[in-house]
Amino acid sequence: MTDTELLEPFERMLIDVASVSRLREILKGGPVDGVWEPLQESGYLDALLDPAHGGAGLSFAQLGALLQAAGRHLLPVPFGETVIARALLAQAGIPPPRGPMVLITPAAGSGNDRYQQAVPLARVAQYALVEVNGRISLRMLSQAAVRHTDVHGSLAADVDWRCAPEMVAGGRSVQSGMLRAIAAVIRAAEIAGAADQLLRMTVAYAGDRAQFGKPIAKLQAVQQQLAVMAEQVVMARMAAQLGCSSGFPPSLSAVAVAKHICGAAVPRITSIAHAIHGAIGISEEHDLQLYVRTLYECRIAAGSEIYWATVLGADYLKGSCDSTVDFVRGMRQMHLNG
């Protein structure tokens, strides 16, 4: 199956079920069933599962293309997280429940490990896959466990995971920190997708909006800004691909590259999008706000660009490689320890 054959039906479904008008209803508290049920029925949630177990047997790289599509359509349900959780549960011999899941990765022993703050899409999730020191467990997200951040128009929530009743205790162990890395690469791919759509919107707006008797797209200052925005979108797309190309589970270095580059692109991209849209971009009625809010949430979630750059840089500094070019060349094969 080519990537296009894989992606096209998925995108068609998203156009049908995850329109911006439906997203706006969900942001006002409307149900997500109209998005979630078709997704559940489609089989895409078992994308990573072996065909012998009823899955699609996709590679993590192929899933990455779907994650970017989810970002492009601002899919208001935790698609990537659920795919990952279902794969991990199935590997552990646990039949995954129906319903959307998020990934929770508290810093054990930090003294601040009760809440995980601002988990994207947690308000519409039913379950959480929790990893503490490499041990995963599945928990039911009761109302008590999920606290709205009160950020206007956001589906993120603070999750008090200890309040969530454990459904499956003592799940199998994974590499410590692995779930956070996976969450980070999901966010990176969503950034790449949402940024791509935002570029299209911004270019179209620059062509429509006339000032000084001509479309602002004809102004050289505007053209140069949009060129910079396009560069950042391409950079984010390539980094997201790199992050998903190291297999499953992904290598920490590949994740670090993806989340660093995609996160760093966010403020550059959003500031240009806002500059081109002008005052109308500050209104709720215009769709720009839907994209920039998602981009900001994704940037800060699961470790920002500085967090991941520090992980990558400290690993390099503590190693013995004395050629950055050699390191980068070997990155795809390289897995960080720990």
Added chain:
Amino acid sequence: MSEPGAGSDLASVKTRAVPTAQGWTLNGSKIWTTHAQHADYMIALVRTSGSSADRHTGLSQLIVDLKAPGVKIRPITDLTGDQHFCEVFFDDVHLEQDALIGAEGAGWEQVTAELAFERSGPERIYSSVSLLDAWVAHLRSAGRLDGVAAGLVGSFLAQMATLRELSIAVTARLALGESPVLEASLVKDLGTTFEQSIPTLIADDLGSRPDEPIAAELYLTLMYLSQIAPSFSLRGGTREILRGIIARGLGLR
């Protein structure tokens, strides 16, 4: 390609080759020709018909024997004291018929295709890598293996890894015989921005610790790159020209 009056505005080259019974007679001059003083031949973009008003038509590429009578080469000393660039003057230089490269009048299309090679290769990513490696060695010897410096190292590595993938993606298209002018422009602007950021950010780091001694060679490399880095976004097409090409690719021009 460049001439004193034709830098970013490459279509206005004035050096002219007039066809003769035996070949061509070349008059004019070129500037910023890298290592011409060490080279035996150069390939020049020159006008073979029409005038500057014809812009992209009437240009051709000719190969010039730099030992031929009428050729004068003058090295230009750059701001670091090096001599990489030259001016090359042509005074009634005779060229044989077979000096023509490709098709007569197709010079613009040919150099545009060549620039896709020049704009996307590793030399658009790795220009500051010696400094980066020397600085990493410094951090290790100073025992600074974590924190802000590690974040900066990681950022450089992440950018380099992503740019390398982009460069390889463009190379793959070149290898298929395509001419990815837009993509190559994008890689060059991103790559040179990265290369230029390295001396600035490393100077920020080293200068923030006046009591931490640094090796003479590291300081020399830092100062050399700080001074030469502005050329990264001039050679092979200026940043503003490249962004104009990208804007055209977005349908804005």
